[in-house]
Amino acid sequence: MQKTRFPAVVSTFIVSYAFWILxxxxxxxxxxxxxxxxxxxxxxxxxxxxxHERSFWLFNPLRLLIALFYWLGVFMVELFxxxxxxxxRCFGGCKKVNPGIVKVPVDLKSDYAQAALANSITLTPGTITMDIAEEDGQTYYYIHWIDVQKPSGKEAGDAIKGTLEKWLRRVWE
Amino acid sequence: MLRIIIDVLIVVGAFFALAGTIGVMKMPDTFSRMQASTCITTMGVIGVCLGALLYAIFIMGSPSTAVKVGVIAALVLTTNPVGAHAIAKGAYQAGIRPEKRMETDDYRRDFDE
Structure with missing residues (x-):
């Protein structure tokens, strides 16, 4: 558990005040x-x-623009x-399912980026992130996938993540 | 013309909500049912909220309603995956397994006995 720092309080205050006004x-x-x-x-x-980390990462306008483009553009296309x-699949009688849990390597370092990627994957129908584990400095996600096409590893990761990881790295790293 | 666009957006949202509901009823195991329910909380919510947003801006002419609809959509989309992730992990650790064998199951390989 971290101690409360003053810059962190200021940036949290700005976010919650913006929510109040909205x-x-x-x-x-x-x-x-x-x-x-x-x-x-x-x-x-x-x-x-x-x-958790830098207090004012949220208020860099370039990052905000990229984040906005990510959520409203790139991510919406994947979602649709x-x-x-x-x-x-649902209207076809739910017969064509081939579920399984795969283990996928992820290269993001920041906590926020990892959480955002896990949430994006969960939000996409067909994949749910179940757990995050770290082995030898490499982060792995365990992902439940409704239609397993490839065994665990990098290829399955490319099929699930697509370009999402690249964009999240631009926002947070 | 605007009315048609709004109606189409709401019907698209309802269509995906219907698809998700059928999936929740008919999918073979717990995790697949959860996958189908994600359909409702993403495209269903986005479609209906987008329609309501346009309606609030151009027909009701009330910016406060429009902003609230936007906040609802954003909050549903950011809080839903946290719950879905927790339910999936909890169900797996409580010992719920699909009847049919899974294609691959690395989670069991790494964490179970």
């Missing part, structure tokens, strides 16, 4: 003041869970393709 969407002075107090308290208690595939 949720209330009223700009009277009372609302804004109450939001500031609540966000500061929340930031004080949760900064050590929210920020996987959804279409899954819908065909």
């Amino acid at each position: 949720l209330t969407w009223s700009f009277s002075a009372q609302e804004l003041a109450a939001g500031a107090v609540v966000s500061f308290l929340v930031a004080l208690f949760s900064a050590r869970f929210f920020i 393709k996987a959804n279409w595939d899954m819908a065909k």
Whole structure:
């Protein structure tokens, strides 16, 4: 468990205040003041869970742009393709399934990038990340795959991750 | 014209939700059922929320509703995988296995006896 650092509190405060404004969407002075107090308290208690490494990585505009392009462009295309595939499987009577758990190497180092990649994989229909393990400095994901085409290893990783890993590396590393 | 686009988006969302529901009913084992349910929380939510977003902006003309719909979509999409991952791992460690043998099962090879 980390100690709470001041820069981490500031950046958590900015994020939670932005969320407050989005949720209330009223700009009277009372609302804004109450939001500031609540966000500061929340930031004080949760900064050590929210920020692990550099405090202000979130506010680099270039990274934000790349992240936005990743979530709204690259990821949406992958999501739609996987959804279409899954819908065909479901309407086809659920007979064409070939499930299994494969072990896939991942080269990302940052905690945030690993979490984002695991969440992206889970969000895509057809693959669920079950566990993350580290062996000899190399990170491995255990992924449940509904249609196993290749045995564990790098080829299965390329088939599952596609270009997602490359884009996440641009955002976080 | 705008109304047609909104209706099409909502129907697309409902279509994927229907596909996911059929999958949850008919898939052969626990993990495959979870895979099918992801369909509902991704394309289902995105389609319906996109339709609601357009409706809130152009027909209701209320930016606060539009922002709330966007926040709902973002929160569902970021919190859902955490739960799915925890349920899958918990089910596996509680000893639930598919009836048919899996194609490959490296998790059992590395962590079970």
